Structure formats: C-alpha cells, structure tokens
Amino acid sequence: MKAFPAHIDLKGRSVLIIGGGAEALAKARLMLAADAALSLVAPKFSADLLAELKGKVRLIERDPVVADVEAAALLFIADTQEAEARRWAEVARMAGVLLNVVDQPALCDFTTPSIIDRGRVTVSISTGGAAPVLGKKLRADIEALLPPQLGSLADFADRYRETVKATIAREDRRRFWEAFFDGPIAAQVLAGDEKGAHEAMLALINRPHTEEMAEEKTGTVHIVGAGPGDPDLLTIKALRLLQRADVILHDRLVSDDILSLARRDAERLYVGKAKSNHSVPQEEIEARLIALAREGKTVVRLKGGDPFVFGRGGEELDALRKAGIPAFVTPGVTAATGCAAAANMALTHRDCAQAVTFVTGHAKGEADPALDWSALAALKNTLVVYMGVTKAETIAGKLIAHGRGAETPVAVIENGTRENQKIVKGALGELAALIETGGIKGPAVLVIGEVAARADGETLADLALKERLVA
Structure with a gap:
C-alpha cells in the first residue's frame, strides 16, 4: 500500500487550519464533525466562512506565527500561495506536527480521504491525492450500499x-x-x-x-418494490437488499436490468403471474417464503411497482407474520407515478385535477371488475386503472354510462419507464380503438381525466398516419 490508513480520535485535540477561504471552510467542516478543538488563522476570512463558523471555532484574523503551528496536533494549509505553503510545511515538520496541504500531495504527511459517516461505522476511500474525484465517485457507489442505520x-x-x-x-x-x-x-x-x-x-x-x-437459524423476508421497470428508479434500500439476498422470488414485471443488480450468486425463483395463467399459486409463494426463511436465508420477494399497491404484498406480510417470520417492507415507485412521469404528465394539477384514484381493472377469473362506477364517474378527477387493458372497453363503457363524458382525455402507458415504452392518448370514447390500433398488450396503466391531455403520446390520427407511411 502507498499509505497506511488510520482513524484518529481528534476529540478535544488541537487542530489548526491556515487559510480563510473555501478550502479552509471545507476542512473545517470535517474537523468539526470529528469534534476537534479547532482554530483557523488567516489575514482575512471570507464572508461565507465567517457566517458558518463564527462562534463555533477559534478564528484568529492575522498572519500565522510559529507558535500557532507548534501548539497543534494536526495542521491543514489551505487557500495559501505555494511558496507560503512550503514555508509553513517546513515549520510543521520541524515541530513534528502532522501536515496536510490542500491539492499538494507531495507536501503532505497525510491526505484526507472521501468519508462515509455512519456514526460508529466510518468508511474512508483514498487515492493518495492522485485522483480525488475518483475517490468521491467510489464513495458515492459504496454509500449507496450502506444502510443509514x-x-x-x-x-x-x-x-x-x-x-x-x-x-x-x-x-x-x-x-x-x-x-x-x-x-x-x-x-x-x-x-x-x-x-x-x-x-x-x-x-x-x-x-x-x-x-x-x-444451530437453529431463522432468516428474514423483505418484500421489496422494484418500481415500474427502469433500474434507475429502484430505491437505494432496494438495491442494498438485492445485493444481500440469498434468494430472490420475483414476478414477471421485474425487468432483467433490475435482476442484474442482484448478488451474482443469489438464487432466483420466478413466481410470476399473468392473466388467466397463475404459474405459481399465491398460497405456494407464501409457503416458499416461509420455508426459505426457516432455512436461515435472507429472502427478497421482489415485485414490480410497489408491493402494497395491487401487489398482494399485504397478503404475504400477513402470512409471514402468522408463521413468526421476521418480515420487512421496502416500498417502490408505483406504476402510476412512474408511468405518469415517463409520459411527462402530472397525476394532479391545480388547473384540472385535485385528486387521484387508483383502481384495478382485474377481477377474479374473467369477470368484470366490481367497482362503484357511479362514484368513479362522479369524481371528475384523475382515475388510474391498473391491469385494465383487456377490460378497457368495458371500463370506458361503464364510466360513460354513469356520467363521465366520452370526450374525457385518456392516456395508455405500456411498459412505462422502459426502453420499449409506448404511449397512446385520446378520448375515453375511443379507448378500445386506441389500445387495438396502438398494439397495446400490457403491462399498461390507463389514465383517465383532464391531465391525460397533457401527456406525451400518439393519437389515433398519429397512428393512422404512421400506418400509411409504413404501407
């Protein structure tokens, strides 16, 4: 190694910073976090430094003297001309004071690393002053993996x-x-x-x-939302859990890009469901979660969107608690908000929608969804329908029959936030035609209400024009 890493307890110890500008302020913040007895000396301090540090540290507004350096356990030189920095570096070495000169690694006894601070747990990344930006990038990458607690x-x-x-x-x-x-x-x-x-x-x-x-072991189960598909929308906590999991049970809405972020040696079990094709019954999924946890494994139940929004996460949590298995829930960006953002469409807007309602268009078997159509039609706010593609014609008909105008704007977002995203928009009365002409198969959400007029997307006219051009 080029330099030996050591974590020094500076609580109450004398630390001196020569300098009065932005560099000195940055080092002062670090030393305050370490609870050092901090002094700064400079002919003049910047207004920003004074505003932040006055009353918190000892500020000496004059040229430094040798006695200042000799009294310190640690010295930083910042915001100082090179010749002056070299002079004080020589004084520090003669006094046996450990020294850091900002941006001049050749003069340093030690360098300040990029730091991840988790209280008792401190992680430091150093490039020995060779590539500080790389150190900061590594810190950001590692910090995403470490829980705040x-x-x-x-x-x-x-x-x-x-x-x-x-x-x-x-x-x-x-x-x-x-x-x-x-x-x-x-x-x-x-x-x-x-x-x-x-x-x-x-x-x-x-x-x-x-x-x-x-030898007795009990694992844990984390019910985790994977978001609408774009791996960049995965929460930091979800990413940490994926990289700790021994086993991942995932559904069909979880993209390969997200699964690729998991621990390489994690076991992956597909337990997805499609309409009229429940490849793994819900009861069996719950039994698997319980059995795997009882083997002492860290299990992630990974669901598209948010597990508590039409994701059966509540049923699985109930089953796990009943079995005495420690279970935790990590929310995800739900399809409604993710897809709306992907279409540059607000779900609420002060000019046209003061509320938003989420419903499912999926019912048991082939039955129509059992919803209060009169209440939904009367809301006149944004209505988001999950899993509504196959029943879109019925949904539109029911809403229109109960008073929602056929001209009400609608938007259909398929595979929202993904590379194969598709958006079509039009009026409620032409919803079925939009889905058929646009080739929408799902997964998709239907957004019904005035906000849908603001969405990006192709209309029936756009689709017809495209078809003529292709022909």
Whole structure:
C-alpha cells in the first residue's frame, strides 16, 4: 500500500487550519464533525466562512506565527500561495506536527480521504491525492450500499458486548455475532425497530445455548418494490437488499436490468403471474417464503411497482407474520407515478385535477371488475386503472354510462419507464380503438381525466398516419 490508513480520535485535540477561504471552510467542516478543538488563522476570512463558523471555532484574523503551528496536533494549509505553503510545511515538520496541504500531495504527511459517516461505522476511500474525484465517485457507489442505520447497529451490538461475554462461551461468540449480523434482530435495527430488536436480543441472550439451539437459524423476508421497470428508479434500500439476498422470488414485471443488480450468486425463483395463467399459486409463494426463511436465508420477494399497491404484498406480510417470520417492507415507485412521469404528465394539477384514484381493472377469473362506477364517474378527477387493458372497453363503457363524458382525455402507458415504452392518448370514447390500433398488450396503466391531455403520446390520427407511411 502507498499509505497506511488510520482513524484518529481528534476529540478535544488541537487542530489548526491556515487559510480563510473555501478550502479552509471545507476542512473545517470535517474537523468539526470529528469534534476537534479547532482554530483557523488567516489575514482575512471570507464572508461565507465567517457566517458558518463564527462562534463555533477559534478564528484568529492575522498572519500565522510559529507558535500557532507548534501548539497543534494536526495542521491543514489551505487557500495559501505555494511558496507560503512550503514555508509553513517546513515549520510543521520541524515541530513534528502532522501536515496536510490542500491539492499538494507531495507536501503532505497525510491526505484526507472521501468519508462515509455512519456514526460508529466510518468508511474512508483514498487515492493518495492522485485522483480525488475518483475517490468521491467510489464513495458515492459504496454509500449507496450502506444502510443509514449502520451506525445504530454498531451501537446496538456494543451495548450487548459485555452481556454476550458473560453468557456465551468464548468459542461460540464469533459464531453468535456472525449469526446476529446476518439475522432478523440486525434487520430490525436497520429497519428502525430498536425497541423490538432489544426485546428479541434479550430473549436470545437469555435462552439456553445448547449445541442444538446454536444451530437453529431463522432468516428474514423483505418484500421489496422494484418500481415500474427502469433500474434507475429502484430505491437505494432496494438495491442494498438485492445485493444481500440469498434468494430472490420475483414476478414477471421485474425487468432483467433490475435482476442484474442482484448478488451474482443469489438464487432466483420466478413466481410470476399473468392473466388467466397463475404459474405459481399465491398460497405456494407464501409457503416458499416461509420455508426459505426457516432455512436461515435472507429472502427478497421482489415485485414490480410497489408491493402494497395491487401487489398482494399485504397478503404475504400477513402470512409471514402468522408463521413468526421476521418480515420487512421496502416500498417502490408505483406504476402510476412512474408511468405518469415517463409520459411527462402530472397525476394532479391545480388547473384540472385535485385528486387521484387508483383502481384495478382485474377481477377474479374473467369477470368484470366490481367497482362503484357511479362514484368513479362522479369524481371528475384523475382515475388510474391498473391491469385494465383487456377490460378497457368495458371500463370506458361503464364510466360513460354513469356520467363521465366520452370526450374525457385518456392516456395508455405500456411498459412505462422502459426502453420499449409506448404511449397512446385520446378520448375515453375511443379507448378500445386506441389500445387495438396502438398494439397495446400490457403491462399498461390507463389514465383517465383532464391531465391525460397533457401527456406525451400518439393519437389515433398519429397512428393512422404512421400506418400509411409504413404501407
């Protein structure tokens, strides 16, 4: 390695920054986060620096002197001409003070890394001053993988270290902690349920730890929304879970691009459903989730859109809780909001829609959806229909029959946010023709209401023109 990494406790220790501009302010922020006893010295301080640091640190508005440097444990030189920086670097070396000169790695005893701060957990990335922008990029990539509650998890484990020492044999402790960090109690802490985690931890520690019980394992299930299809719309938390999962059960609406983000060695089980073709019954999916968790695995149930919006996530959560399996839910961008954004269409707009209603156009078997058509027609706001392509003619007819105008704008977004996205738009009375002429097969959402007039997309006239040009 080019330089040895070390994390130094600067709490209460004297740190000096020579400089009064933007570079000095950036270093001051770092030192304040480390709780150092910080002083800055410069002939003049910038207005931004004074506004942010006055009253928080010692500001000395004059030229630095040798005594300033000699009193410091750590020195930063910033916003300073090269010749002046070299002079103070020599003073620091003679005084035995560790030194960093901003943007001059040849003069530095140490460099400041890109830092990921999670409380007790600190990750630093350094390129030794050779490529600081690369260090920042790596920090962003790694930061996306680390849960915000990671520091809380370290604090939680620290709280129980002595108790674990007192109750669990030395030879079993490593295995205990490995199981803890991969297990449901850690998952509870990361999910923000520290109260429940403390109760579970006390029960675990106080349980007799026979060899048989030490082998007992319980995994966790995460019900995760994959969003409408574009992998860039996956939440950071969902990405972290995909990269931790041992097994992923996914439906047909989850794109290959999203699955490619999962851990390479994760087992992937397709449990998708299509209309009139339920390849895996819902009861069997729930049984699989329970069985896999009981094998001690981290299981992700990955669903297109949001798992709690027409995704049966609630049914699966109920089944898991009934079986005593720790289960957590990570929401996703639901199809309605994702597809509307892809069509550059607001679902609500102060000029024409004060509310939005989500309904499903799918009913059991081949039956028509059992909806209150009178109420839906009377709303006069935005109506979004999920899984409504095959019943589009019926839906339009019912709404018109109950008072919604045939001229009401509609937009149909198929495979919204994906590369093969298709959008057609027109009037409610021509909804069936739009779907047929546009070759819409699904998955798609129907947006009905004045906002649909603002959507990008092709009209029947556009489609007819395109057909003539092709012919």
